Amino acid sequence: MNRNVRPVKVGNCVLDGKKIYIQSMLNIPAEDIEGSVKQAVELEKAGCEIVRAAIPNKEAVRLIPAIKEKINIPLVADIHFDYRLAVAAAEAGIDKIRINPGNIGSMDKVKAVVKACQSRGIPIRIGVNGGSLEKDLLEKYGRPTPEALVESALRHVRILEDCDFEDIVISLKSSDVPTMIGAYRLLAEKCDYPLHLGVTEAGTQRMGIIKSAVGIGSLLCDGIGETIRVSLTDDPVNEIYAAKDILKAIGKGRGVKIVSCPTCGRTKIDLISLAKKVEDAVKDIDKDITVAVMGCVVNGIGESGNADIGIAGGDGCAVLFAKGQMIRKVDEAEALSALLDEIEKI
Numbered sequence: 001m002n003r004n005v006r007p008v009k010v011g012n013c014v015l016d017g018k019k020i021y022i023q024s025m026l027n028i029p030a031e032d033i034e035g036s037v038k039q040a041v042e043l044e045k046a047g048c049e050i051v052r053a054a055i056p057n058k059e060a061v062r063l064i065p066a067i068k069e070k071i072n073i074p075l076v077a078d079i080h081f082d083y084r085l086a087v088a089a090a091e092a093g094i095d096k097i098r099i100n101p102g103n104i105g106s107m108d109k110v111k112a113v114v115k116a117c118q119s120r121g122i123p124i125r126i127g128v129n130g131g132s133l134e135k136d137l138l139e140k141y142g143r144p145t146p147e148a149l150v151e152s153a154l155r156h157v158r159i160l161e162d163c164d165f166e167d168i169v170i171s172l173k174s175s176d177v178p179t180m181i182g183a184y185r186l187l188a189e190k191c192d193y194p195l196h197l198g199v200t201e202a203g204t205q206r207m208g209i210i211k212s213a214v215g216i217g218s219l220l221c222d223g224i225g226e227t228i229r230v231s232l233t234d235d236p237v238n239e240i241y242a243a244k245d246i247l248k249a250i251g252k253g254r255g256v257k258i259v260s261c262p263t264c265g266r267t268k269i270d271l272i273s274l275a276k277k278v279e280d281a282v283k284d285i286d287k288d289i290t291v292a293v294m295g296c297v298v299n300g301i302g303e304s305g306n307a308d309i310g311i312a313g314g315d316g317c318a319v320l321f322a323k324g325q326m327i328r329k330v331d332e333a334e335a336l337s338a339l340l341d342e343i344e345k346i
């Protein structure tokens with residue numbers, strides 16, 4: 001069941017729970033404007049819907065107009081501590097700022113950021129991270145527990161609310177998946193701000209995707225989370241593909257869903273390599289269909305009877321089928337191209 005979410009507008013995206021937005025972050029050095037623009041464009045092309053860039057210093061503010069000129073998705077500035085950078089980013093046309101008001105300093109500085117954002121309709125994301133929890137909370141809870149993360153986030157929230165600012169998005173990241181899940185569940189009960197989900201420092205591709213799928217996927221299945229970021233020690237484009245696959249896995253994503261069998265002693269074609277080739281070939285196809293790649297005709301067609309299109313291996317050949325009905329037989333060597341031709345027709 002979806003919780004009631006207070007809608008927050010980030011550029012042309014509305015975080016209101018009706019759609020889950022995919023995010024990623026540039027990992028090009030901030031001084032490399034050309035490289036950053038190129039990566040932002042690549043991310044948008046891969047399906048990124050909100051992109052974030054670190055703004056570590058005054059010079060990096062130049063990234064904002066340069067990137068915004070070339071992309072059609074909202075740009076978020078990631079800022080640590082320096083309120084002047086947040087104000088400069090707002091003035092430069094940023095769509096959202098990630099900054100923790102409790103780390104800015106005096107209330108005058110917080111108010112300067114709030115004023116710059118409020119007058120332009122720019123939301124602020126509060127991002128609490130298990131690794132950088134306040135000392136007093138660590139002492140109180142002993143470690144970064146879900147309760148500690150939530151208490152920290154609500155402190156930052158209160159500072160903004162005290163300035164009459166409620167255009168807030170919150171993230172509560174931890175590299176420990178059960179802690180992350182527990183923290184978001186707790187926070188979801190305590191406020192109606194949109195939540196940005198992520199497992200931080202999740203790792204390299206394999207483990208990072210597994211941790212993110214478990215953490216983000218569990219929460220999304222609970223109806224918690226309006227935007228997601230899969231963090232990988234990898235090319236951020238792979239974060240987008242992973243995020244899209246997590247959404248597909250929970251039935252909330254667009255694109256081609258693949259079902260494929262694990263193969264067994266009945267398999268007589270090289271199904272493992274065929275399934276991988278199909279997966280790669282369809283990853284950018286924007287059709288809401290299910291494609292089956294099955295090892296044998298006997299069980300394969302029936303087991304994937306709901307697939308819009310599928311292929312089942314025979315002995316040196318393969319059979320194309322749709323909705324459980326055979327279409328035609330092809331040689332094994334033509335299996336991939338024949339399947340892609342059928343997908344094209346849908």
Ligand code: SF4
Binds near residue numbers: 262294297300
């Ligand atoms: S579909 Fe056929 S080949 Fe694949 S696991 Fe089932 S029985 Fe084995």
